[in-house]
Amino acid sequence: MRLLKTVTAAALGLLALQALAAGRDYIYVVGSSTVYPFTTTVAEHFGKATGFPTPKVESTGTGGGMKLFCAGVGVQHPDIEDASRRIKKSEFDRCQKNGVKDIVEVKIGYDGIVLAHSRRAPFKWDLTRRQIFLALAKQIPDPKQPGKLIPNPYQKWRQIDPSLPDIAIKVYGPPPTSGTRDAFVELAMEGGCKTFDWIKALKHEDKHRYKEICHGIREDGAYVEAGENDNLIVQKLEADPTTLGIFGYSFLDQNIDKIAGARVDGVEPTFENIAEGKYPVSRPLYIYVKKAHVGLIPGIPQFLDEYTSEKAWGDEGYLADKGLIPMPKEEREKYRKIARELIPLKSL
Incomplete structure (x- = not known):
C-alpha cells in the first residue's frame, strides 16, 4: 500500500x-x-x-x-x-x-434571471410567469379549445393581456448552450407553463411532452438569440427601448445606469429579494x-x-x-x- x-x-x-x-x-x-x-x-x-x-x-x-x-x-x-x-x-x-x-x-x-429593459423605456414592466410563457413559447394552449395546442399567434404584448403595452414582442436572450437560457426556461417558462392544469398533469403522464411544451421557445423572430455576449444585448436595449433582454442579475447590477429589471409576479429583481428567496426566477x-x-x-x-x-x-x-x-x-x-x-x- x-x-x-x-x-x-x-x-x-x-x-x-x-x-x-x-x-x-x-x-x-x-x-x-x-x-x-x-x-x-x-x-x-x-x-x-x-x-x-x-x-x-x-x-x-x-x-x-x-x-x-x-x-x-x-x-x-x-x-x-x-x-x-x-x-x-x-x-x-x-x-x-x-x-x-x-x-x-x-x-x-x-x-437571479432578469428580464431587463432600457432605462429610457416609456413604461415599467410588470410580468407574470404565465405572461412570459405565452409571449415566448413555441406552442401555447388554444384559448378556444382547452387541451389543444396551437403555434404561438401573439405578435404584441397587449394580445396576451390588455394591461400590457401595445408593442411588438421582442426579447433578446442567450442561445441553447447557455446556462442562463437553461435556467430561464426551467424557472420562468416552465413556471408559467404549469399554471395550465392540463399541461401540469402531463409532467407525470408524459414527461417528454411536458418538457417539449414548457421549454420550447418560439423561432419566428419574437425571441432573438444574441449569443453569449451580454454587452451586445445592452446595446440592443438602448437602441430600442421597447425591447427586453434576458440576463443574470449580476450583469443587471453592473449596468444599472443603463438598464432596469422588470418585476416578475409582482417582485422586483433586487439583491435582497433574491437572497431571501422572494424573487421567483433565481438559481x-x-x-x-x-x-x-x-x-x-x-x-x-x-x-x-x-x-x-x-x-x-x-x-x-x-x-x-x-x-x-x-x-x-x-x-x-x-x-x-x-x-x-x-x-x-x-x-x-
Missing part, C-alpha cells in the same frame, strides 16, 4: 513537471458568461496575493464549457468549469466516459474542478481557498459587490469543506 502511494505521488510529480514543460503553469477556466465576472475577480485577487500566475478565464457558455471540460484529462484540457446551472447527467456521464472521473462540485452563491451558481489536475497544474487548492474565503464569497465579500448573492453561512461552510478536501461528486 505504501509503495502504491509512493508510486502515485511520483507519477503526480512527473505530471506536474510535464505540465510546466508543456507551458501550462497557470489555471485554465472555461464556462458560464454569468459566472465569468466572479471567477475573473477571484483570479485577479489570487494572482496579486500569491506567487502563482493569474488564471486564464474564458467565457464560453455553460454548455460549451462542459464540452471542453469533459473532453479529457491533461494540460490541453481546462481545469475548472464555471456553470450557471448544475451539471447535467449527460455531461457527467460524458466526463466519466472520457476519463474525467473525480469532479468536485462547489456551489458559489445565487443569481444557484457553481464551479466544477477536475481533481486529476490538482498536482498537475500549480495553485488549484490555493485558488479554491481564495474563492471560498469569507473575503470573497461572504456576506460582505468582494463578490457580493459584483452582484453575487451569498449563500447562507451553513451552506458556505459545507462547500468550503468540499473544496478544501476535494470531495468529488459520486453520481447524479
